[in-house]
Amino acid sequence: MTGDLMTLYGAKDSAELTYQIPAGASNADQSLLIDYEASNLLIAPSSLTIAIDDEPVKSIKLDGSSKRKTVKLNLSKSQSAQGYHNVSLRFYGVLKEGVCVRQDTSGNWIKIYPDSRLVLSEASKSKGADLGHFPYPFAQSGNTGEETDIILPDKPTSAEAEAAVKTEAFLKTADSRLKVSYVKESDAGKISNPSIVIGADRHWNGKIKDLFEQGNIKAEDNKLLLAERVLTSGDKRQPVLFVTAQSDKTLADKIRVITDSAYSGQLGGDTLTIGRHTVYYFIQGVTSLILVLAANTGFSAFPQLAFNLARDQYMPRMFTVRGDRLGFSNGIIFLGIASILLILLFGGRTEHLIPLYAVGVFIPFTLSQTGMCIKWIRQKPKGWAVKMLINSCGAAISFMVLCILFATKFNLVWPVLLFMPAVVMLFFVIKNHYTAVGEQLRVVDQQPEEIRGTVVIVPVAGVTTVVQKSIQYAKSLSDQVIAVHVSFDRENEKKVEKRWEELHNGVRLVTLHSSYRSLVHPFDKFLETVEQKAKKEQFSVMVLFPQFITKKRWQTILHNQSAFLLRVRLFWKKDIIVATLPYHFKK
Known part of the structure; x- marks a missing residue:
């Protein structure tokens, strides 16, 4: 009913409460107790009106007595039906004359205490010998404040004590005011x-x-x-749940079947053995086959679907490539990685993944069946009416299942509402990109601008064999070759210039001094100057990077990667040709 003290203030105020009749409870002799206390300043016609499921049940006159009282309401058959019921409390308060002129003051009140509760008949409790109703009758929704005993051996082991604590915690999720007492076997009268x-x-x-x-x-x-029995003690019948195993380890490992709602909701009957029977292995085998078939469907169909979408330019072209075994290996690898990420994201909890899988199945079913209906309406081939009827039924059934999934599992499947529009938008972004690329690559009648020559620029870090070979190769391409060296200190700059003069290769060395030890910025400025002059003469600009390749791959990290940084920078500049001349070390 309520876990906190509630106060209603006049002249008019109201509150809403709920109670639940659990599964298996009798629909006879149930009652509701309302525990209240009203201000002693109230006079007629002050009242508290109680309605259950919008049906007035009782109106209590408030005469100014400040004593705490309890009113008992006998519930009708409809008010005792299984499920949740709404209780409306409407307070109307009038204060004594001469006390206050205004009625909406702090002296005009009525309190509803947390002891207000639902009282189930003894017949309801005795009907509880069915595990399918658990945690009822040992705990019931509505903060009833009833009592339940947990009986343990005289010398409980740590596993038994832990199981008892977990059971108490689970019972209190249904009734936070439940009073749980631990009783030893020797004290259990x-x-x-x-x-x-x-x-x-x-x-x-x-x-x-x-x-x-x-x-x-x-x-x-x-x-x-698990065995639930109803024991008779005098004129009372009390439900008792026996939870036992031959070993502490089994008890500790399997106690979660009554302490986790994901498992307790699947209990049934009055006696249940939790273990691995022949039926268990049969069900696991059949389930595995179903999952293998479902996974195989995805891994065989998605690569083909991705190929079709990539062919129509809605997915990357990589999905059109066949592997060594003539399968669309990129699609298979992509789906495998996505599956691993989903398992990691959801922690492998199949109860969260299966609803997403079901929605992913029934949305395409609904769309495909609807698409076939549209096809028959447009084309109207021979016998189209029967086909239309079949596809309409399929679309309607798939749509109904989809609606049920969203209604019952919305807290698990809502990401689909964000994911699917995002994927569709991504498809159109990819399509627009390929369309723009196609327009730019299309051959037109206009002749391209004539290129009269090439200016080759060779970045030089120092005078080495690699640089000498690069200069020789550059001279074979063009007679306009410029070597560029970016220096950070004057002394080293003079050494490089001196050694360059000793080569007598006929190529001019341009030295750029960088006061802030930046390699990219001065080189970028120099290229802009060369590019402007080259365009006037209808020359293209090529940057030829000398690059030595170490004998072992791990040795690469031991060398400066300045050439790599410059190449990355130049890739995004227009009208610049970037080339690399490798030199392989032999040792």
């Missing part, structure tokens, strides 16, 4: 509250052991046994 017995079967020696024998409750090897 007559069972007066709903009880959960937790412990390995060999640890019971007294009354609980007798209950195990009377109820024919015996755990099997490496299996957890």
